[in-house]
Amino acid sequence: MDILIRQAKPHEYAALGEITAQAYLQDGLLDFGESDEYLGELKDVAKRAAAAEVLVAVENGLLLGGVTFVPAGGPMADIARPGEAEIRMLAVDHTARGSGVGEALVRACGDLARATEGCVRIVLSTQRTMHGAHRIYERLGFVRMPERDWSPIQHLADITLLTYKLTL
Numbered sequence: 598m599d600i601l602i603r604q605a606k607p608h609e610y611a612a613l614g615e616i617t618a619q620a621y622l623q624d625g626l627l628d629f630g631e632s633d634e635y636l637g638e639l640k641d642v643a644k645r646a647a648a649a650e651v652l653v654a655v656e657n658g659l660l661l662g663g664v665t666f667v668p669a670g671g672p673m674a675d676i677a678r679p680g681e682a683e684i685r686m687l688a689v690d691h692t693a694r695g696s697g698v699g700e701a702l703v704r705a706c707g708d709l710a711r712a713t714e715g716c717v718r719i720v721l722s723t724q725r726t727m728h729g730a731h732r733i734y735e736r737l738g739f740v741r742m743p744e745r746d747w748s749p750i751q752h753l754a755d756i757t758l759l760t761y762k763l764t765l
Contacts, residue, residue: 600698602705605642605651605663613653613663614640620688626724628756639686649673652705654698662689664702668713676720676745676760682710684721687730700733707737711765718765722758739763
C-alpha cells in the first residue's frame with residue numbers, strides 16, 4: 598500500500614468528516630449514537646482545520662482516514678500542556694483498517710511534533726474500547742499516563758478517557 602499523508606484540502610472536509618463520524622458510530626464509540634453531540638464535532642473538519650492541522654491519508658486519490666494534530670494549545674486542545682502537542686480524532690475508513698493507515702497518520706503527527714519548536718511530548722486521549730488504536734500507540738512508543746485520565750462529560754463518570762504520552 599502506497600499511502601500519502603498530507604494536509605487536508607477544503608474539498609475533502611465533508612468526506613473526512615463522514616469517515617470520522619462513521620468510524621466512531623460503527624465502533625460504538627458514541628454513547629448516544631446518532632444523537633450524540635460529539636458527532637457534530639467529528640463531522641466539522643473545517644472548524645478543526647481553522648484551529649489545528651488536519652492530516653489525511655490518501656492512496657491513488659482515495660481518502661482513507663485522517664487525524665487532527667494540535668501543535669500547541671488553542672481551542673482544539675483538550676489535555677495538552679505547555680511543551681505538548683496533542684493528537685485528536687484519529688479515524689480510518691473501515692475498508693482501510695489493518696493496512697497501516699492509522700500508524701502512518703500517527704507517525705506523521707510525531708514528525709510534526711518533532712518539528713515544532715519547544716515541543717517535548719505528544720499526548721492523546723482514547724476510549725477504553727479503542728484497542729486497535731492502543732496497539733498502534735504502544736507500538737510507536739506511547740505509554741499510559743493514568744494520572745491524566747479524564748472525563749469529557751463530568752456528570753457521566755463511566756465515560757473516562759485514557760491518556761497516553763510519547764516523549765520526544
